[in-house]
Amino acid sequence: MLKNDFKITDASGYVGKEVVVKGWVRHIRSSGSLFFIEVRDGTGYIQSVVVKDDVSDEVFENCSKLKIEAALIVKGVIRKEKRAPGGFELGVSDIEIIHNPEEEYPISKKHHGVDFLLEHRHLWVRSSRQLAILRVRSELIRLLRSYFHENGYILIDTPIFTGSIGESAGTLFETEYFDFGKAYLAQTGQLYLEAAAAAFKKVFCFGPTFRAEKSKTRRHLTEFWMLEAEVAFYDSNQNMDLQEDMIHFVISSIVKNCEKELDYLKRDLAPLQRVKPPFPRISYDEAVEMLKKRAFTIDWGQDIGGDEETAISESFDKPVFIYNYPKEITAFYMKPNPEDNKTVLNNDLFAPEGYGEIIGGSQRNDEYNSLLDRIKEERLNPDTYRWYLDIRRYGSVPHSGFGLGIERLLAWICEVPHVRETIPFPRLINRLYP
Numbered sequence: 001m002l003k004n005d006f007k008i009t010d011a012s013g014y015v016g017k018e019v020v021v022k023g024w025v026r027h028i029r030s031s032g033s034l035f036f037i038e039v040r041d042g043t044g045y046i047q048s049v050v051v052k053d054d055v056s057d058e059v060f061e062n063c064s065k066l067k068i069e070a071a072l073i074v075k076g077v078i079r080k081e082k083r084a085p086g087g088f089e090l091g092v093s094d095i096e097i098i099h100n101p102e103e104e105y106p107i108s109k110k111h112h113g114v115d116f117l118l119e120h121r122h123l124w125v126r127s128s129r130q131l132a133i134l135r136v137r138s139e140l141i142r143l144l145r146s147y148f149h150e151n152g153y154i155l156i157d158t159p160i161f162t163g164s165i166g167e168s169a170g171t172l173f174e175t176e177y178f179d180f181g182k183a184y185l186a187q188t189g190q191l192y193l194e195a196a197a198a199a200f201k202k203v204f205c206f207g208p209t210f211r212a213e214k215s216k217t218r219r220h221l222t223e224f225w226m227l228e229a230e231v232a233f234y235d236s237n238q239n240m241d242l243q244e245d246m247i248h249f250v251i252s253s254i255v256k257n258c259e260k261e262l263d264y265l266k267r268d269l270a271p272l273q274r275v276k277p278p279f280p281r282i283s284y285d286e287a288v289e290m291l292k293k294r295a296f297t298i299d300w301g302q303d304i305g306g307d308e309e310t311a312i313s314e315s316f317d318k319p320v321f322i323y324n325y326p327k328e329i330t331a332f333y334m335k336p337n338p339e340d341n342k343t344v345l346n347n348d349l350f351a352p353e354g355y356g357e358i359i360g361g362s363q364r365n366d367e368y369n370s371l372l373d374r375i376k377e378e379r380l381n382p383d384t385y386r387w388y389l390d391i392r393r394y395g396s397v398p399h400s401g402f403g404l405g406i407e408r409l410l411a412w413i414c415e416v417p418h419v420r421e422t423i424p425f426p427r428l429i430n431r432l433y434p
Contacts, residue, residue, distance in 0.1 A: 008044035011088040014078040021046065021090060024126075025070045028063070035063040037092075038085065039074060040126075047084040048074050050092045059095050068105040069126070071098040114420075121425055122434045132261040133414050133421055139258055140410055143250045144227050145206065153229065154200040158189030160208065164384055166191055167331060171211045173222075185210035188403060191333070191388050193230035194364060197399055198391055204229040214429055217306055218418040219356060219408060223427040230401035236335070236345035236363040239400035240321055243349055243359055244277050246404075247319060251275040254413055267415050271353055274318050281321040284343065287312060303329045304348075309356030316352055323347040332374040335363040335398075347402075355412040361402025368392035 006019040023041035030036075033052035038045055052060050066072075073096040081089040107123050117124045124130055148155070161177065166188035177183035189205040196203045206227045213220060231242065255262070255272050262269065282290070284304075291298050291308050298308060304322065313320065324343040327336065334344035346362035365371045371392060375382050382389070410422040420426040425434065 008039075008041050008046045008086075011044075011046060011078050011086065015080055015088070016077065018075065018077050018093075019090070021048070021072075021074045021076075023072060023074075025066055025068055025072065027068070028066055030064065035060070037063065037066065037072075037074075039072065039090075042131075045085050046088060046090050047081070048076065048090040048092050050095070055092060055094065062095065062097055065100065066097070067101045067103075070100040072096065073098060118420065118426070118431060119433070125424060128264065130421065132264045133410070133416060134424060136254065136258045136261050136414055137406070137410050137422060140250060140254060140413065141206070141225075141406065143253050143257075144246070144404075144406075147246055147249050148204045148229065151202070153202045153204045154196070156189075156193055156196040156200075156203045156205050158186065158192040158205045158207065158228075160186050162186045164191055164388060165380060166333075167211070169380075171213045173210050173212045187211055188226070189228050190230065190401060190403065193228055193401060194399065195387070195391055197230040197232045197401070198395060198397075201232045202229075203231075216429065219306065219411075220428075221407060221419055221423065221426055222429060224419075224423065225406040226403050227406065228401060228403045230399060232397050232399045234363075234400040235398055236323065236347065236361075236400055239361050239363060239402060240281065240323070240347055240349075243321075243347075243361060243402055243404075244279050244319075247279075247349070247359075248275060248277055250409075251413070262414070265414050267413075271317065272413065276318070279319045279321055279349075280316055281323060283323055284325045287322050290315070301326045301328060306356065309350055310354040313350040313352050313356050314354045316350075318352055319358075320350050320352070321347050322350065330362070332378045332380065333362070333364055333371065335365045336370065351409070351412040353412065353415070355408070357405075358408045358412065359402050359404045361400065363398065363400040366392060366396045366398055368396070 006021060008021065021039055021041055023039045025037055026040045026045060027038040028035065035050035037048040037050060039048050050060065050063050074090060074092055075094040076090040076092040078088055079091055080087065106120055161183045163183055165172065171187065173185040174182050186209055188209055193203050193205055204227065208223055209226045210223050212222065251272050255269055287304060288298055288300055291311060294311055296308055324337055325346055326342055327344050330344050330346055334346050337343040337345050344362065348357045349359035350356050351358045368389060372382060372389060375385055407419040407422040411419050416422055420428065
């Protein structure tokens with residue numbers, strides 16, 4: 001540890017020792033010759049007790065002028081105190097005020113509407129709830145990277161500018177790209193991962209993706225982060241096995257590693273603790289029949305919408321796979337089902353408790369002519385996909401992969417009702433600020 005690099009979360013190891021805390025005022029109250037200043041440093045909170053006789057007159061007087069979110073450097077001795085938040089407090093000997101706001105902090109303890117909080121997102125991220133959610137996000141990303149590194153996957157950084165459409169053409173953000181005409185912000189890194197899988201066999205990518213989808217549901221952002229994996233010589237069933245193992249690993253680790261944050265969020269851990277293989281697997285046909293029995297109006301061939309996803313995911317106490325969707329409602333790159341030419345070899349993974357889809361995956365079409373036909377059926381330009389088709393011309397093998405939406409997974413883990421709280425600065429169809 002660097003000199004003076006004290007963290008509040010390490011307080012238990014510093015009892016009786018003098019430390020320096022660099023942070024911000026979360027709360028302050030006075031009681032005659034005492035000030036109780038709750039300070040946060042990004043890792044936790046500690047009650048700092050200022051006794052009039054223990055500090056200079058200037059320090060004590062300055063405490064009366066402090067406002068919420070004032071930036072401080074506080075020196076003192078750590079001591080045990082059962083009544084204090086976290087069980088420890090700081091007996092203050094000196095305070096240096098780095099910055100004291102001239103105005104009252106805009107986000108007070110009173111109730112604020114979502115629009116107000118989103119307008120002040122740059123300040124909202126300092127609140128205890130947001131700190132807890134974003135700490136879990138950081139740990140989730142660390143665990144996902146660890147899972148793939150430890151299982152022999154190679155990280156591939158796929159481009160954000162692309163000329164190749166990976167999903168629906170109607171959800172593209174366009175831009176002019178020098179003399180080449182239109183380029184698009186990537187909807188997925190998948191197509192490039194397929195090329196990399198033919199080189200390394202097991203690959204993954206992690207980065208921002210963009211969908212110009214005019215949706216205001218609790219599950220949609222226009223910019224979100226996606227982890228994608230691709231494996232050569234994997235079929236659709238092996239692909240689901242991989243997703244199942246990965247989800248089990250990260251959820252069990254999050255429950256263990258983020259106990260404090262989940263407790264603060266009042267997250268019931270029982271649903272997360274039930275996330276153990278095997279996960280239920282039902283076909284699209286079975287899902288449609290299940291929905292019809294629940295009075296949903298859905299015919300075979302229609303996509304499963306948000307309300308339907310909620311109903312299905314509430315029917316299971318752990319994640320559930322829906323596999324082999326109709327060809328007409330799936331992407332051009334998915335492998336036709338050899339046992340039923342009306343469907344493809346794909347899957348969605350729905351989180352329980354009504355959270356719906358968190359993963360979409362498929363076995364990819366590895367046959368050159370079949371893939372070319374699908375590209376033409378979708379009225380895409382085959383010339384744009386020359387490089388993608390080349391993967392099928394030189395050493396083509398069965399291969400599969402999936403994409404995991406970080407924000408959707410995190411919303412379920414933290415039991416957050418809307419994905420806008422699961423990313424530091426959400427981009428929505430009606431919000432680009434801050």
